[in-house]
Each structure stands twice: as structure tokens, then as C-alpha cells.
Amino acid sequence: MSESEGTSSSRRKALKALIALGAAAWAAAVLVPGVSYLLHPLKRRAGDTGRWKRVAKLREVPGASGMPVAVPVIGEQVDAWTRAPAQRLGTIWLRKKSDTEVIALQAECPHLGCSIQLDAEHRRFACPCHESFFDLEGRCTAGPSPRGMDPLATRVRDGQVEVDFKRFRTQTRNRTSLG
Amino acid sequence: MKLIEWLDSRTGVRKLMTRALEEEIQGGARWAYVFGSGLAVVFLTQLVTGLMLMATYTPSVHDAWSSVFYIQHRVTSGWFIRGMHHYGAQAMMVVMGMHLLQVTIYGAYKKPREVQWWLGLALMGATVGLAITGYLLPWDQKGYWATTVATNIAGSTPAIGAQVREVVVGGAQYGQSTLTRLYAAHVGALPGLIGILLLLHVLLYRRHGPTAPAGANLAIKQAYYPWQIVRDVSFAVFVLLVVALVTINVGAPLDAPADPSVQYPPRPEWYFLWLYQALNLVPGNLESLVTLGIPALVGGFLFALPFIDRKPTNRLRDRLGIITPVLLGACAIVGLTAMSLNADAHDAKFQAQRRDADSRAARAVQLARNGIPPEGPLLMLANDPLTGGRDTFSDKCTSCHVMNGHGRRRAPEHTGFASREWLLNFLRNPRGERFFAHTRIDGMRSQARLGEPALEAVTEFLFAEGREPQDPPVNAALVARGSHVFETKCMECHVYRGEGDYLAEGGPNLTGYASRTWIARQIATPAAASQYGELNTMPAFADQLSEAQIRTIAAYLRLQRFE
Numbered sequence A: 001m002s003e004s005e006g007t008s009s010s011r012r013k014a015l016k017a018l019i020a021l022g023a024a025a026w027a028a029a030v031l032v033p034g035v036s037y038l039l040h041p042l043k044r045r046a047g048d049t050g051r052w053k054r055v056a057k058l059r060e061v062p063g064a065s066g067m068p069v070a071v072p073v074i075g076e077q078v079d080a081w082t083r084a085p086a087q088r089l090g091t092i093w094l095r096k097k098s099d100t101e102v103i104a105l106q107a108e109c110p111h112l113g114c115s116i117q118l119d120a121e122h123r124r125f126a127c128p129c130h131e132s133f134f135d136l137e138g139r140c141t142a143g144p145s146p147r148g149m150d151p152l153a154t155r156v157r158d159g160q161v162e163v164d165f166k167r168f169r170t171q172t173r174n175r176t177s178l179g
Numbered sequence B: 001m002k003l004i005e006w007l008d009s010r011t012g013v014r015k016l017m018t019r020a021l022e023e024e025i026q027g028g029a030r031w032a033y034v035f036g037s038g039l040a041v042v043f044l045t046q047l048v049t050g051l052m053l054m055a056t057y058t059p060s061v062h063d064a065w066s067s068v069f070y071i072q073h074r075v076t077s078g079w080f081i082r083g084m085h086h087y088g089a090q091a092m093m094v095v096m097g098m099h100l101l102q103v104t105i106y107g108a109y110k111k112p113r114e115v116q117w118w119l120g121l122a123l124m125g126a127t128v129g130l131a132i133t134g135y136l137l138p139w140d141q142k143g144y145w146a147t148t149v150a151t152n153i154a155g156s157t158p159a160i161g162a163q164v165r166e167v168v169v170g171g172a173q174y175g176q177s178t179l180t181r182l183y184a185a186h187v188g189a190l191p192g193l194i195g196i197l198l199l200l201h202v203l204l205y206r207r208h209g210p211t212a213p214a215g216a217n218l219a220i221k222q223a224y225y226p227w228q229i230v231r232d233v234s235f236a237v238f239v240l241l242v243v244a245l246v247t248i249n250v251g252a253p254l255d256a257p258a259d260p261s262v263q264y265p266p267r268p269e270w271y272f273l274w275l276y277q278a279l280n281l282v283p284g285n286l287e288s289l290v291t292l293g294i295p296a297l298v299g300g301f302l303f304a305l306p307f308i309d310r311k312p313t314n315r316l317r318d319r320l321g322i323i324t325p326v327l328l329g330a331c332a333i334v335g336l337t338a339m340s341l342n343a344d345a346h347d348a349k350f351q352a353q354r355r356d357a358d359s360r361a362a363r364a365v366q367l368a369r370n371g372i373p374p375e376g377p378l379l380m381l382a383n384d385p386l387t388g389g390r391d392t393f394s395d396k397c398t399s400c401h402v403m404n405g406h407g408r409r410r411a412p413e414h415t416g417f418a419s420r421e422w423l424l425n426f427l428r429n430p431r432g433e434r435f436f437a438h439t440r441i442d443g444m445r446s447q448a449r450l451g452e453p454a455l456e457a458v459t460e461f462l463f464a465e466g467r468e469p470q471d472p473p474v475n476a477a478l479v480a481r482g483s484h485v486f487e488t489k490c491m492e493c494h495v496y497r498g499e500g501d502y503l504a505e506g507g508p509n510l511t512g513y514a515s516r517t518w519i520a521r522q523i524a525t526p527a528a529a530s531q532y533g534e535l536n537t538m539p540a541f542a543d544q545l546s547e548a549q550i551r552t553i554a555a556y557l558r559l560q561r562f563e
Ligand code: FES
Pocket: A109, A110, A111, A112, A113, A114, A127, A128, A129, A130, A131, A132, A143, A144, A145
């Protein structure tokens, strides 16, 4: 077999091209699916429908003049392959606006995501990480936070407060909800 | 180009590359030399796809199957990456066999290449190790049972067997330690070992070059690049193409989650079938002679080959004594594999068990699409009426109730239980073969005297009692008529909504008849006043089965109405 092969340079060139083609084929077959596999998290998933989570009884939420309370949000969590009922999804701050309306604020700081705490003495919220401060309505009064605390939609059903629980992208002026 | 200059001045990379590429092959480039580099390329592909799988796979007995499901059915291109890895592993076994055959036939193990040959044998061993350990990782039935068999074979080693097995398994029982240990071997120890052995193997190859066949014209010299490399690349691309085509057209299989309590017909992966078949051919007391003896014999023979065949010639005619056993061995492997496949194809029991296993696997995947509970896929299956419910039913109930042709007939048949057809026939002849014939319940007579239209109405009425909101609608007018007939004709003996059976010696309360609640009550406490009372002979399952189990059987039985 080898005898028949000349060493003419055009033939060499063709073979070299063939080799490059083969290497490219390998790379395409492995790397193209590989990249789309690794970038899977960027794919937008259809939002799950059961977003409203019961968080508290209406009569247990402090009135407009009182101090907000922190309550855990408990709900079903879909995490990769697992669907787990009754998981702690996050924390929110609750306070009544009127007898029938409730203000809910995400406790996750819009700066870098630390958990915002209540500074009852000064009637304000304070983030312990980099000292962002917010008034009781959630407006940012000082610190690095790019925006006020993130409000969540609420509704009252059968005397129970329900919250449309969401999480938001940190570090942006505008609010973009995640997932 | 400047960059390359700079790099070259610091590393001498150019000279290195030139040396590697321009090196000449005595006797010229050949297709026969492509297998080694083909193996290297497939191994590289396995490394890349394996690393990607590691980004999702979770080596926990509760999550392993689920994460593989997730790769296969959820993550973008996951099925392709996993398929390439799965069939790539099999391609490695095949190409390894070809490489071994080629090298043996060409006599490439001879002086001065003995060490290179031994490194190759060690590489083979490590690759087989990768195949065995990788098989378990999905923690599905197939891998679980194959590993059970494989580790028990290791356990039959004389003297140290029990210890070997426990070290591999990580204890006396299969479980988390087994999975974690074999995972560490699969993703760390074995690939690392292969990397080192491969490097040495290739270095020695470059030192000695390939062994030209006897009679080749050694005056012909060709550089690796491009003459040999173009052949190598073509072969590697061909192998990967085959792997990709099989991935696309067949796909990597995923059996049901590992469950030691479920009957399963274990088989090793096809490249070990020959050994499995050899095992079937010998009497039981000679088993370890086959399972350990054959691999030891083959390994020992190959190891000693450079000493056995010391003649400097590699002409085939002069080495028939060596080549013949090798070729016979290869033929035996092919023959035994074919025998095993043929035996299974004609084994009705195996086929039936395989079908069960396949439908269980399909069901598991179907359920997993809705999310898997944190406790894992086994709980998901146990709570599924069509899986756990059916399993418990055939375990506990078929000693008296016939279901789909299985079971003994000592109480009413449950195939199509409480379907319209079942109810109508029951009303026509309660003491018929399918119903109370073999029980001591003889108080209920045939209701045929009411006339067929009335029976149909009562059937619809009873059928409606077990209806759930998502079910197809019932015929309301017929139900109303049936309700009327029932009130006038049946309530002498049956309670309905707190009325009827005033002598309290009749049959069961029919409120919500054949609903899940009713069935669960019947299973748990069949002798309760609301059920068969003193007429009952069915055992109460309240303390034999958990509430969840009873609930699941009830759901399974309720589905019979749609059969
Ligand atoms: S995370 Fe809250 S201030 Fe930085």
C-alpha cells in the first residue's frame, strides 16, 4: 500500500486538510453538545404556576403603626430533579397597610443578597453586610444597595395572607425577577 | 506568529512537534497501526464527556438514578453526552480487542517491546475496571445486579475472597459506600492510572516504532505526519461516527432504579456475555474455575507471551503454535457470546422478566418527569399505584384474588374490579365463579329478576359511587334511576348513607362503594361492621401493611374500573 503513495506536495496538502477536517469533526461532535449541555442553566424555564404561598394569618400581621415581622415562606421546591414539598424558600417582612392589605418585602438585599434585618430602635431595616439602610416602606435611605427592598404582591384569602413569592436579580437598578 | 516564536524560544515546542511528526516509520504507514491511536482518541472523548457528566451526576443512592434521569431527559444535549460516553465505553472494548489481535498477530510483543506490551495489558485491565465500575453508577437495576454478580465473583477468590469483596463493596451490604467507592475508582483512580500507563506506553511506542509485518520492505520510510496520522484520524472519526449514530438511533439505556426487592434477570454487558455463558456451561462446583480461572489463564498467557514466543521472526507460518490458540480464543469468545444471546432470545421466562423490567423502567421515567421526591425514586415508585400498588397486590392479595390471569381463585376476581362490566355481572350472578363462588358468602341472590334495565341502572349508580372529580362523567339519568331501584330493592341488606340493613346482618355499607376510601377500609378492616362483618374470611391488613401501602393498593384497585 505504501509504495503507491507518492510524496508530491499537493497530495501532502490534501492529506493535511483531511486531518484538520477530522480534528474539527471530533471537536464539533464533542464540544458543540458539550457547550450547550454546560450552558443549560441559561435556558429560560416556564415559570411554575402555583406561586401564591400562604405565609401568615391576617390577624397576626402587625398593623400599619407596628413593626414588621419576618416570616418564612414555605412551599414546594423544584430543584434539578427533586420536587420537595414544604421547603423553606426564603424570608419576607410583613406589615399591614390597611385592615385588608398587607405589604410584603423580600428580605434578600438587592445589593449582594444578604438577609436584611430589622433595626427596631431606629424604625428602619438594615443590611448587616455592607450597611445598606431602608425605611419601613423599603426605600433605600443609605448604603450601596442599588434600589429599595423588593416588594412582593400579596392577597388575602380566607383570612390568610398569600404572597407571590419571587426572587430578584441583585445589583441592578431595575427589578428583574429570577426564573 | 510572534507568539509562537516567543513560546518556541521559551519551550522548544517547535522542535518537539517536528520530532514527533516527522519521525519516520520503517516499512511505511499502515492501516493496521490505527487501533492504538484510535483507542487514545476514544479515551480522550471519554474524559471530556465523563467530566461533563460529573457536572450533573450525583453519587448518592438516593440521587444517582435521578441525576442520570435528569441528564438523559432534562439537560440540553444530556442524552447525547451520556450516549457518547456509554457507547464510547463499548467502542473502547471493541477497539481494544482489535488492537490486541493486531499486535499479537504482528508479533509486536517481541523483544525489545516487552515492557510496552505489558503496559498495554495493564491498560486493558484498567479499562475493564472502568467498564465495570461505570456500569454501577446509574444505580439502576441493570448496574446494581451486574455489580452484585461481579463482586460475588471477586468474593469467590480463594483465601482472600470475602475480604476482597468487602473492601470493594465497602461493607457487607451494597449501599452508599459501594457507590462512593466505585465512583472514586471510576472518575479518579482508574483514569489517573490509565493516563500514566498510556503516557509510558506511547513513549515506548515512539521509541520502538510499530512492528512491520514479516516481509515488509523496510527501505520504505514515511513520516507520521501526514501519512500515518491521516489513517489514524480517519479511523478515529469512523469509530466516533459509529458511536454517535448508535447514540442517536438507540440511545443510552436507563433501567428502573435499583431495588433489591424486585425480581430482575441480571445479565452482564454484552462484552462479558461470553464469560457468563461459559459459567452456565460448567457444573456449579467448577464455577470459580471459570470466573477467575479463565481471566487468570488468559492474562497469564498474554503476560508470558514474549517469553513463550522468543523466535526473532514474526512470520505467521513460523508462529502457528502461538497464533492458533489466540485465534481459537477469539472464536470462542464470539461463539459463546452468540450462544448466550441465542439462549436468551429463546428463553420465555427471561423475555417476560425483561419485559417487566422494561415497563418498570418506562414507568419510572414517566413518573420522574413530574419531579422526584427527596427520599428518592424508590419511594416515588412505591407510592405509584401502577408500580408499588401492583407489587404489593401481587405479593399479598393474589393468594385469594385473581388479577389479570394471576393468582388463586378463593375470593372475587379483581381484574376489572368495580368496572361497569364487573358490577353488572356481579349483580346477575353474585355467586358465580368470578365472584363469591369460593367464599362462604351465599346470602346474596342473583338480581336478574329485576330485569336487565334495572340492573344496568344499579350498575351505573354503584359505579358513580367510586367516581373522582377528574374521571369521565357518568350517565346522571341512569344513576338517578339506579338510585331509586337501589333504595327499594337493596337496602334491606345494605347500608347507604346511614340508612338500610335494619337487621344489621347484611352485606357491606355501599356508601362510596369502590372509592379509594372504601377499598382502603376493606383492605385494612374487612371484618368491620361497615364491611363484611361476621361473613368475612379475608385477613385484616391494617397491621401487615403501612397506611401508605394500603392507600396505594386502593388506588391501584380503583384504576381497575377503567380496564
Ligand atoms: S448585601 Fe446588603 S448591603 Fe451588601
